[in-house]
Amino acid sequence: MLQYKKYDMPQTIEELFRLLERNDGAVDIVSGGTDCFAREKDSSRHPDAAIDVSRIEAFSRIERKGDVLVIGANTRIQQFLNDQELIECVPMLRHAAIYFADQQIRESATIGGNLANASPTGDMIPPLLALDAVVHTLRQEAGKIGGRDIPVSDFIQGVGKTPLARGEVIASVSCPVLEGYGCAFKKVGLRRSLCISTVNSAFLVKVDSSGRYFEEVRIAFGGIAPTPARLKAVEEKLKGARISKAQIQEMADYIPNDIVRSRSRQEYRKTVVRNFLTAGLLESLAEIGILPE
Amino acid sequence: MSVELVRVEMKVNGKTVCRTISPSMRLADFLRDELHLIGTKKGCNAGECGTCSVLIDGVLKKSCLIPAVKADHCEIVTIEGIGAEGLSVIQRCFVKVGAVQCGYCTPGMVMAATSILKANRRPDRVEIRRGLGGNICRCTGYAKIIEAIELARDILNGEKSADCLEGATPDTDKIIGSCAERVDARGKVTGALEYAGDMVMPRMLHICLVRSREAHAEILKIDCEKAQKMPGVETVLTSADVPGEDGFGVYYHDQPVLAKGKVRFYGEPVAAVVAETLEEAEEAAKCVEVTYKKLPVVSSVDDAVQRKAVVHEDHPDNVVSETLVVKGDVENGFRGSDVIIEQDYATQCVEHAYLETEAGLAYLDPDGVLVVKSSDQDITHHRTLLSKLLGRPINKIRVIMTPVGGGFGGKEDMIYQAILAIAALKTRRPVKLVFSRQDSLIGSAKRHPVCIHHKIGLSRDGRIRALEITLDADGGAYCFSTKGTVAKGAIMGAGPYEIENVKVTARGYYTNNTPSGAMRTFGVLQPTFAIESTMDICSERLGIDPFELRLLNGLKDGSKTHTQQALGHVAYCETLRRCRELSGWEPGPSRMRGPVRKDVNGGEIVQPYIPGCEFKSPAALALCKSRFRYGRGVGTAWYGIGRCATVDKAGAFVEIDDGGTAMVLTGATEIGEGLLTVLTQIAAEELGIYPEDVTIGDNDTARVPEAAHAGASRQTYMIGNAVLNACRDAKAKFIREIAEYWNVEAASIRMRNRRIFVEGHANYDLPLEEAVDICKKVRGVVPLGSGIYTAHHESLDPKTGKGNPWQAYVYGSQVAEVAVDTSTGEVHVLGIWAAHDVGRVVNPRGVEGQIEGGAVQSVGQAIMEEFTFSEGVPQQRSFAKYILPTCVDVPAFHSCLVEDRDPFSPLGAKGIGEPAPLPTVPAIINAIYDAVGVRVTSLPANPEKILNALTKQTTKVV
């Protein structure tokens, strides 16, 4: 869908809000455009104007702040594969990025767009959930530019549904820089490039100093319900548990029965969730050199 | 709000351009429409195909997803900016290795290749595949594209010499059988070739079709009044505007140009808005109001059988056609069998997915001849239909084929050409129609979904005693090629076996689904999947190796086919033996040997693609790999060459021309398969000149003799022989003149290497160029020849199918190796070993390209593609939903060609286009069984089916 009568590309936040104000917020926000412009033309009502935020430098910055990495909303998916700082600080996102679309789309698609699009199968969402990332938004109220910090788990509220208010934009997302975690990303679709996920999932695993017990486990699944979500029951169960293949296998029993809420391919998705759970945990452990018996 | 035009400035291919444009213009459209850089194509307009890839500030991106304003102040390189001084090394490598077929993906591929090699001087094969992961090619199967990039990499790194790109000119006696470069490759690798959608004419109008939003409904009213008054609208057409006798189709003329009285499928054109611009046409189309009265939707063959509704009033039983093939007595055969196996199969609806969507232009020429130019596989037939629909004499209609960006049968049945023609007649202006990808998906014919039942009886030693098959095909809303595909499926459906007792009952049905039509293999792929699966089941049941079982039952010299045709020499068993050898097959029955067999992972295969393999820890990677189960399977096939059970014919003219060149005129339909190159090679060798000396041209009903359609794998066979005969005719006349001039025996004269001479006589030896001068200027004779070729195929007995439907048959055998991911059910096809009888190889690279491309289409059919309906409403309306194999999904290929020359024709070549994909589907399905013991009988073998079956397996065991 690309039928705007007006297309602005502000360079600064101030300019952005001036434009938003002028349009009374009734605009489409665009960054990479890979969602906005790939949609079929439709006759349903849509705003006449678009504001493209991709040239706002403040949204493109990547900044380390203590043990948090603040990633600009405009950060392109390909950067997670190329940028050394991103690779070192958030390896989880690199594991996910390589499964994302193809390199050409990755050169345009942004992390902010993936979040705002709030697709049940958005590939960056489970990793951000696992990372306990926080979305930083900006909006103008009574002439003042202010913002909100929204945990990703609160940000994705349904298919295409976010708490973003009219005229509110994502500025960045911050991820903790985690030391000593092993991570894995699992995804399946119908092919292996340009592939929409049927199920995707992200895993972060930390073990204790003995290397024999799980210290912390974080698991997030997408593609199986209107919103991607953490598997808290399993996470809790594994916390402090002895690391063994049997233990990991057993975890399948703690997957809630109603975990798959998507209507199609239910049986398949359930099996994949079980299989990914085991696979993701084992691979995460393997990343930190642990191969349980 | 009014449109706020924006001024943009970019550097495109080194030149600064400024334009004032609409903010809604996509970069792809900016390049194509504003700058006329038509090498950037638009295959999907949604980021899914890569035909629009360009470099933006050095980064490869899909220009259809980028508003032109976003590229303001950027530096753009398009295909036109590559190899500005002659071809780039990459382009030359594409030409050299035959990485080009229809050419529609090629500009994007060259851009992607350029980007890959710019970023990384030494990409390995995995990196190359991944780098091409966003560019779809529907023709080549990617193998030669990867090869081209590897070659370019090595040349650019100085590891190979660029000399290998220079074509060594063979002796003209050896042109047939050589890897001559494609005659159309240059225009394709440079993006200079104009396809229909790239063509513009002054004062051209545009069409937007109003399509039905109902699958089955009566049309109560079509209100065009509002649309007529919209800005820019020239006219709105409905069925009332058809000037001649409405109704077209291949076998029955059951389809109206625009829906008449009722609509029979979702997306059926109801009205056509003709306007100054496409945008205006689209806006006005929204205002055409159609009032429907819904009718019950016949959404499946079952619904059709139960007559849930009648789709066509003159077919009250919803049956399109029936074909019977009966030989011997199956009941008797079953009684004499030791083992009887029954099995059901189902195949899905599949889309051709050529990257070039349907497109055409029509106009009246100054002499009142209506010209229709379109991307078309059968201009002869379309001209005949147009004459009837328009009520105009046939010679007042001229149909010209534009370059076809992939056809695969989908551009054989007429679809939109009459609408264009009527619009041009009515408006007296040039008119253009281009399908969007959605139009193409919902508005073009598909491969028939088919249900098959098998009952097979064998003796313990493996002899097939009897085979009974029923086949029901969903023909969709209009007949298109249903009657023919059902017949061909019936004739070939029992496989390349000699069986005493056979009975095949095949029926096609009308439903309210998108019409099914011709698609590569013309109804044979579906029953081939079934019979070759059944053979695998029999192999397991009887404990006989699948090759041995086929060798035992396979057609042999002098065998009688199911239609009781006595064959001459048969190369089927030869392809089996060659394939077995090529693949290093470990003997043994099809008994889920995957886990224990030793031939897997042998020879060159592709490793299953694991994203992130380059940075995953080795231990994690090992875990991923540990979930794969490997297996191998066999599939084989046969195929009749040329039109089925009806006389087939083709004609050609040849002129031996000034300068010792030659002009070949024939209605050859080059749809990417390489036919023009094949014909050029045939003419060159026959006339003793080089391919570059031959001029071969456009397919135009007003300029060239009929050679009929691209289909039935008939082109090399029919047109090749017609061209050969025409060359022989011209040559004989030419030699006769020179013989008289020299006063020697005509029989002693040879033409070779651009010379004409009498062997061993230096006095009688002239460059061809001079000889042509003598022939024309001294003898006063223009050396012209004509040639035809006829294949006298018989129609079959309606009750038993007895008769000789073809004179030439080809055979092929393939082994596929797969890895099944047991955690997801995904199948990776890793290797294909193919042995095909092609009669005689005219161009080895061309044949390989057909095998690779055909096999990869079958990879799609076997494991991923599926066009589905919900109550007649298509569910896959973009390439995001209709999934095609990408470069990381395809296997490594090994092929060997068997040359069992056709005894009936002078050339001896047969065909390969359709036979190539036939064995692949069952080979993959049988390999999946070998790997994990899951027998998929309903295509596609998608991850869901496999994993669900695997889950049941373990619960059974545990």
Ligand SMILES: Cc1cc2nc3c(=O)[nH]c(=O)nc-3n(C[C@H](O)[C@H](O)[C@H](O)COP(=O)(O)OP(=O)(O)OC[C@H]3O[C@@H](n4cnc5c(N)ncnc54)[C@H](O)[C@@H]3O)c2cc1C
């Ligand atoms: C061919 C193709 C393949 C794809 N493959 C994948 C895949 O494998 N995995 C996957 O997850 N996705 C995939 N996508 C979807 C898409 O690429 C991603 O969702 C991408 O992250 C969107 O980013 P963008 O910047 O391009 O978004 P845009 O299209 O610019 O915007 C998307 C949405 O986000 C909003 N938005 C963007 N930026 C902001 C901001 N800063 N503040 C507020 N709202 C904002 C927009 O208003 C819009 O609603 C694919 C898309 C295509 C076309």
Ligand code: FES
């Ligand atoms: S046209 Fe741009 S990707 Fe298909």
Ligand code: FES
């Ligand atoms: S050559 Fe690639 S799509 Fe035809």
